[in-house]
Amino acid sequence: MKKKLLALAVAAALPMVSQAATADVTIYGKVHTSIDFVNPDARGEDSIYDVTSRASRLGFKGSEDLGDGLKLIWKMETTYNTAEGGFGSGRNTYIGLAGGWGTFLYGRHDTPMKMSTGKLDIFVDEMADYNATAGLVDIRANDAIAYVSPSFSGLTLVGAVVPDADYDGTGDFGGAYSIAAMYSNGGLFLAAAWEQLDDLLNGADADHWRIGGGFDMGAFHIGAVYADQNLMPLLGDDSKNYTVNGSWAFGNNKLKAMWGRVDWDNSDATDAWAIGLDHNFSKRTKMYVQYADSEHGLQSTNPSGDQTGVSFGMVHKF
Template sequence: MNKKLIALAVAGSLAVPMMAQAAPSVYGKVHLSYGNVEDGTAGGNDNWQLQSHASRVGVKGDRDLGNGLSAIYKFEWQVDYEEGDDAGFDRRNMYAGLKGSWGQVRFGRHDTPLKMAQGKFDLFGDTSGDLKNAGDQDGENRLDNVLAYLGKSGNIKYAIALIPGEGDGTTGGDGPADSISASIAYSDGPLYVALAQDSYDDTDGSAENSLTRLVGTYKMGNMQVGLLWQSGVEGATTTGQDEDWLGVSFKTKISAKNSFKAQYITVEDNETTAREGTLMAVGIDHKFDKKTSGYVMYSNVEEEVGSTTDKDDTFLGAGLVLKF
């Protein structure tokens, strides 16, 4: 009996530290669509396509370091059955860092705070109706060489990312933070409001640009309304392409498992030949369960340069999203 008790005690003492170190979590999402894709410009294509939309797989976890401090990590890859940089795999967020009561510090490849500030405004993310398709200076950036801090105080969240250019000062910045992205967001019940700005400097004095985003969403019962304003240029060496964005999104439940959604964004720039763009998307989502949903949608992206139609792309089809 004593031997059995001793064995149980030893096993229990070994199990405690093992339980303290959480096992890595494997997760992912498969997002596929099938529909008619049309390029309405002269000589454009009109065909049916099966597409993968940022389908992904990843691993994440944390390790308790004691005294309220944890080590964190996340490595995520985009998986595309059609194409990719390496046999169908592209890099997404990949970082390691530290977490405590004071917030988080992350090092690696990461979404900018300006990108994260959109919150739940974009109702057609990863599809042809994604807000990044509305214009050139979209702010939806995921960058390498990021040192990011994320913090929270009450209903306020804030984030800042420093990105060295890792250049020689002529062809690229050579400072500790040639690009800076920062955001502050307030969330209280149905209200979410965020302000963010990216600043770019190539350090040789040839270009210093910035991009500013203001976004808000508000939930009223089964409805959500979102507003987006954005202005500026993304990238240190981009000149003469400032864009002004205005966008609205709307979503409402039409039954227990079905929702209607719509999104409209206009973009104008300040180039010599005026360029105007619009993105319009409508759709219906169906929720099978917590991790499986389907949708039907229509989207149209138009762009005019002067009096010439430079782009007129449409999509009409259905999609399926499975998370694991």
């Protein structure tokens, strides 16, 4: 009797296993949480002690072979607050088609501008992220319609249009246009991008462009990004933004440093710098400590004025 029940259970499970294998669904994510101390230098404000969830996420992605070299692709990804619990804002979530001609997708996605220099931010999602320290503005847009070309001898072109998009919850604008070109060959990486934002706030238009480059030579990396941001409706002032960074890998460790500057058109410039040390326990797990000093600010809740900070974090990818 027991053998018959076991046989029935196995037979019932086989269709589900077959269906899951055919669907090609991957569950993935990242747990990234830091312990932070931020000191608002000489401004008479209290120091900030916090446990921070830094873009921790949970995602599902998959594809289906449609034949003749055509493939359906999809992704659903959202943040999860590992410091306080609960799901947060949606990340890249889309459906599309891919083939030898490139990739077409639509949904919520990073704009080509954001994609163009993402790999040049060696402190990405950390306290010294170049968005916080160098003031670079990146957009993950709702309602995006995007195309990514195949690689032409290392050159990839990306374009997106965003009709009636919502810009990070701050207001509606009639549309956005974003284009980027990225070149990768050996250890060399180059990127250029331009983005136009219509009716950003109170009917005003805005645009920005940036260029970036990086070079990897064995254990050493150096990278730089320059941006011209005509985003006065959003930032209150136009700016020119610079950041330079470098790293040295030795054993399971990586020493990294950055410098950033924001030249505001109608006010003084602000500078930032940071140094950090990563220790990789494995390909999926690392621990880091870093020190950052920024006149622009380090906390999204108070993004202006002098701040220094120390951050200890752990990251695990699955």
